[in-house]
Amino acid sequence: MLLTFTRWRWLALICLGLWLPPLAALAQAPAAKPAASPTAKPTAAKPMASPAAPKSAASKPALPRPAASGAPAAPAAPRRYPPGEQGAHYRLGKTALDQDNFEMARRELEPLTAPDARFARAADATYLSAVAATRLSQWAEAEQLLNLLRHEYPTYPNLPDVLLLQGQVSFEQSDFDTALRALTELPDTTLAAERENLKAAYLPRLKDRATWQRLLARHPQDAALGRAAAEFLVAAGSETDRAQLDQLVARFSLDRRRYVIRPTPRAARKASYNVAVLLPFELNDPSWQTQRKNQFVTDLYAGLRLAQDSLQRAGRPVQLFAYDTGADTLTLKGVLALPELAGMDLLVGPIYKSGARLLARYAQQHQIACVNPLSQDAALVADNPWHYLFSASATTQGREAAQFAFSTVGGGRPAIILHEDSKDEADFALAYQVAYEALGGRVAARRPFNPAADESVAAAFAGLDLAGAGHIVVASDSYRAGRQTFTALRAVPAAQRPALLAPGAWLDSPRLEPTQLGTGVTYLVHPKYFDAAAPGYRRFRAQYLERQRLPPSVFAGTGYELLLYFGQLLHQYGPSFQAGLSVEPVVPGAVFSGLGYPDGAHDNQHVPFTKLERLDVQVLNPPLPR
Structure with a gap:
């Protein structure tokens, strides 16, 4: 050897x-649009990637490296020496x-x-x-x-x-x-x-209960798998898991004193909970350019404030403390140095990824639950029991979309996956392929493209056997991708035309005709779907209009839904609500289609799938009512 x-x-x-x-x-x-600017508290500054390979011990001549660029060059065509x-x-x-x-x-x-x-x-x-x-x-x-x-x-x-x-x-x-x-x-x-x-x-x-059960059935004697599964069941803290945990303890001779599901301790109830909001308001720059750029931040905060009022009326008060984190991590570090922050019951923010990592570490060290309002990066919440994504991650969206497609379209003919060359879309595409193939389906092609370049989008469709595919998945909000998709599908005879799984954002594009999305077998992955006619959304919109004199944006809805949901959790389970949250079912949201973090998940597990029927959007997988 x-x-x-x-x-x-x-x-x-x-x-x-x-x-x-x-x-x-x-x-x-x-x-x-901007909402009333928050009264921000003064800050101190304002009143795991894959490992590298080992170096060779021997002296080697330096080799020329390729010039840095914004994205890795496309692989060259195969050569022969x-x-x-x-x-x-x-x-x-x-x-x-x-x-x-x-x-x-x-x-x-x-x-x-x-x-x-x-x-x-x-x-x-x-x-x-x-x-x-x-x-x-x-x-x-x-x-x-x-x-x-x-x-x-x-x-x-x-x-x-x-x-x-x-x-x-x-x-x-x-x-x-x-x-x-x-x-x-x-x-x-x-x-x-x-x-x-x-x-x-x-x-x-691994946080998915169904996958755990499948692995245990296939590898019943794997001790490492058994120990990890026991850890998962203990962390989930559900009484329904006690029998299986006892089986694992007996099978692998685990320490019964360690692997015990204990009743979730209820923290002393508080009359009100403190929530820190860490967002880049950039109040030190009053220019219109900055205000316009930060419109989504002020919308998000306006939604949070509106939810605070709703919770107050419901007898579940929370206190909001706004902190301006600026546009750089240095300012955020100053905020994190404030002693008062360690006494908060919930942290909301920040926006940018570098700051999100900093706040995630702070949350874990001080054991304060933290919710990122906008990110879809599952890596941010990996291995951190105190960090959550409000949205469904790109990975969860991909996995759920694959399961939906397999059950709806079937796996008899292969799938084709086209996606933007960006991290979220690449994560979606990879998760889709893995989940679809695990179900027994086959992926004939998975191709990235640059959504800003028509030639790149066209190249992604070149040579595809659309007539032989069961369905095509396009992971891109770009109108160019939508336009090219419909052009390519029109070239396929109607009897052989594959089903289409597309982003719900295409419905909002002024450059795409809704009638195109209503023809053929087209399904939409719609993580931010809301029903404008639903009573909950109409009530939210009326309250927002009354206060802000502008209709709410999706960011305002995000802030409102986030604080309403997690504020209720604080009053129900206290600041350490993880175990309680993991046994809560997926439920309809006040604004969006649904919310839920079952089985220890740290991102929203409900991904709505919709279909356009006579220009009316129908939700195909609504969560059960509360």
Whole structure:
């Protein structure tokens, strides 16, 4: 077995959650509108990505790096090296990998991976290229390379290392089934410590109860899985889980004193709760440009204030304390240094991602629940029991959309996924593919595009077999994407035209005709859907108009719904409402379609799907009434 002398380093790094595949050793292996501005309190300033590969100990010549750009360059078309040059390109790729120049490593090694290249060390080149892809967080590409390696080179002597890397790649894509299946293929005594530490690092990220149950049924004797499942059941704190928890404790000889579901302690009831609102009001800049740019912030705060009044009338008062975090993290750090902030019962904000990470750490350290009002990034709330997203994350939207499509359209014909080249849309597309394939469906193509460039949008549709697809998913609010989608679908005979899953935002685009969305089999992913005719929304709109003299924006609705929901939780369960929240069902919202964080979820799990019927929007999955 090769690479043995480097494994001590793996074990130490896995214990820190930083697993690294063997690189240096493999390189030597043999072949094979504004609302009223808030009165902000003065601030002090105003009165985990994938690990890098190890450096090689040997001195290596510096390699040229590609020029920085706003987005990674599209991969070049596959090349072929003359047989006499293959070895030199292989060595150059290994050197690039050792010098952390992962893009160059992939570029040099990729042509050597194809079986028809007839390179003697194609298996090594494929593995190293997969490692470089993981360092670039190109998880889907890494998985393709690993699948190629296992299929074309089944006798590869470093196959255990391939299986271990496959486990990490699948875990990173939230494909827990494939990850555990790959790790199970490892012999019991091979890389045992590394395998168990990999499970220990990733299994706690799983928050979906149904997935837990499926994994336990498929791997009933996996001790690491059993321990992680027991931790999940204890954290969920539901009495209905007690019997299963007892089974896990007995099966895996766990400490019964540790794995106990205890009644949720009720904090001493308070007459009123304090809520800190940390938003970039930028009150020090009264220019019209800043005020216009920050319209959504003042709308959001106006919604919060209106919800405060509603809670007061309902006998559930909360006190709002507004803090101007400015547009930089330095100002936010000044706010977080204020001693009074540690006495708050709930934190709301901030807006920008860098500030969100800071506030998330503060919330965890001081054990104060924090709700991000706008973000859809599931990574922000991973492994933090005190941090929530008000919205459904892009990952949740993708997973729920796949389940909806499979149950509605069916999985007999493949799906096609097109998405913007941005993080949220990429997360949606990946989660969609993983969930759809886990259900037994097949994805024929998944392509990114630049929504600002007509040629990029057109290229994404080029060569697609739309007539052979069961449905097409387009993850982009851009009108260009909508226009190109309808152009492409019109070219397909009506009898063979696939169903369409599109963003609900297309309904609000003045450049897209509603009649287009009402033709054919078109479904809309509508996370911010609200029924303007519903009594709750009409009451909210009338109150907002009375106070602000303007109709409410979606941001005002967000602020209103957020504080109304979490303010009620504070009065029901106290500041540590996590366990109580996890057993609350998904319920209709006062403004939006629904809200719910069941089974320990930290983002809204209700994703409305709608359909246009005679220009009337119909919700296909409304939550049950309260």
